Amino acid sequence: MLTKAIETIERTVLHLEPQRSVRFINLLPPLAVEKMRRARFRRTLRLAGERSVFYREAFKRHNIDITRIEHPSQLGDFYTTGEDLRVHGSEAFLTGQPDTAFETTGTTSPVPKRIFFSNRELEEMGRCSAVGLYRLGIRPEDRIFSAYDSSFWVSPVVLKMAVQFLNCFHVEAGKIPPSEFYERARPYQPNIIFGEPSWLIRLSEIAEQRGIWPLKLMFGGGENMAEEARILVENIWNAPLYLSYGQTESFGTLAAECERKDGYHRNDLFFWFETPEVDTNGFGELVYTTLVRDVMPLIRYRSTDLTKLIEDPCPCGFFVKRMAKVRARCDEMxxxxxxxxxxxxxxxxxxxxxxxxxxxxxxxxxxxxxxxxxxxxxxxxxxxxxxxxxxxxxxxxxxxxxxxxxxxxxxxxxxxxxxxxxxxxxxxxxxxxxxxxxxFTARPLILACHDELASTANNG
Ligand SMILES: [Zn+2]
Structure with missing residues (x-):
């Protein structure tokens, strides 16, 4: 009953304008959030067990009675991997009628993973991303330019959905050469630029030579970035560069930085994050379960990315917890x-x-x-x-x-x-x-974690 009430509140809150959402969403008591997550988790398990061919058979093979499962850790050594998506085909994971699909390639195989979504999911992710971007200071008077690659990639679509709720001017330039972007974007004077970090570095070098214009912020997604490179870019534009962490499998952003840039705030309302095996420093492979997907839910999906879940509250005051910057891929990617x-x-x-x-x-x-x-x-x-x-x-x-x-x-x-x-x-x-x-900073730790995990993976 309480869960239903909280869900109704959350949905209502997310339908408000971003600034009011931010205010209300922070008022949710932690216990209520936890209750809602558990209810969503059980709903996702039921959906997968009933409708997805892959999960129905996998649960049977692992002797898992989903009606008794309350928490992801109770699933023991049950995981979903990228290899499962390739070997069984994404259709085996479907629990509903998809409206669209995106693709992602991994490291161990040139075969792309295909991930399906509904328009409803697209809209929800857009609303949620809008809240995060609003917190970073994006307002209706801003002019957003994005150079995200639009070929089969989820990020530009999620951004487009988010911008609708932020009511900003927005242009999708696509991933064109940074020098071309510079010349064509300049007449519009965009004050917010989205792109992949390595692309943003190249654009900034060009801007350093040809001249900058006033920027409010930059936002990088799709890959990691060394802190020294970030500082270089920020100094050129005299504006902050924020990073996000996501995967196509998760429908874009799993977590994003706040203005403190000290770890990524996790989207705990949409995902259940775990690091089942950690080293002495608390780093382990990130595993997540989707909580609001109804077309292709993923149960305990192994991200192959190495990070650490941070439970301490962030001084910025946002209620959702954080995760550390991704240190390495568990495979050789x-x-x-x-x-x-x-x-x-x-x-x-x-x-x-x-x-x-x-x-x-x-x-x-x-x-x-x-x-x-x-x-x-x-x-x-x-x-x-x-x-x-x-x-x-x-x-x-x-x-x-x-x-x-x-x-x-x-x-x-x-x-x-x-x-x-x-x-x-x-x-x-x-x-x-x-x-x-x-x-990268703290390099020895990365390598230690990496090797440790690789040997665990090889043994298991
Ligand atoms: Zn914060």
Whole structure:
């Protein structure tokens, strides 16, 4: 009864203008929020168990009686993975009639994951995002320009939905070269810019040369960003750059920064976050359950991202809890200026090239303000690094148009380093194929967590 009342209040509150939503939503007592989350969790489990072919069979296989489950942790070692989506097909997860779909590619496979949504979900996510953006200071008089990639990607659509509730002027430029964006956006004088962090860095470098205009804020989504790069961008524009964390599977934003930029505020009303296994520093793989999705709910979805849930209240006063900035991917995926890259990308790039051994390694570095992919190969019969580079670049253009586009936009550089046969492997049994060598803050911790989790994953 209480839960129903709270749900009605929440829905009503989210239908108010963002500024009134913010005020009311903060008044919800913690116990009531917890009760509502549990009710939503049970509803999601029931829906999945009744309508999704995948979950019906998986629950049976794991001997899970969903009527007895009150909390995600009671599901024990039951998880949903990206591989499940690929192997079983997204249709096996459907519990209702979808209106649209978005895609995301991972690291371990070039096969995209397809995620379905309803228009109702789209609208709810838009309302919720509007509340978050309002808290960052976005108001109806602002002019928003977005350079999010619109090809199969969820972010520009979520932004568009959010802007409707904020009543701002809004232009979707798409992910065009930053120099073109600069020239075409400038006459409009947008004071808020959305884009992927590596793209925002390139745009800022151009603005530093050609001149800036007054900005209220920038908002980055889709990839991680080193703090030093953020400071560089903020100093150029003299405006703050906020980051968000999300996945296509989660329908965009799972969490976003407040003006303090000290961790991301989680969307606890729409997701149940867990880190079931943590290291001594509290870092573990983020696992989330969707709480308000009715077309393709995900139960305990393994994000493969490493973070820490922060339970202390944020000094900003917003009631929802936080999570730390994502430190690393649990697999070998690296998010950089090239895009989301994993071993399979480089395997494809090197395929069919003679004169190199089967051993190779891709190091992601940061040099002269941009990401550098250093592809290390072992040369076996007189081919030089330049020959290999030409072949790799040709493969890139032919097979990876997105990565080629990012290279043209100078979001990263590509360099081939030739080594003697046997140089990469040494005595090691396995070679770490993709290595993130950029200097993020607290680097040793990242690597420690990363290795620990990787070994757990390999054993399990
Ligand atoms: Zn805060």
């Amino acid at each position: 690296v998010v950089c200026g090239m895009g989301n890259v994993g071993p399979w990308v480089f395997e494809d790039l090197l395929r069919g090239i003679g004169g190199i051994s089967g051993d190779w390694q891709a190091g992601v570095k940061h040099e002269a303000g941009s990401d550098l992919i250093e592809l290390r190969v072992e040369l076996t019969d007189g081919l030089g690094p330049n020959d290999v580079e030409n072949l790799v670049r040709a493969n890139l253009r032919q097979n990876f148009s997105d990565f080629a586009k990012n290279l043209d936009m100078k979001l990263y550089e590509l360099r081939i380093v030739g080594l003697k046969p046997g140089a990469l492997r040494g005595d090691a049994r396995k070679i770490k194929r993709v290595v993130d060598e950029r200097q």
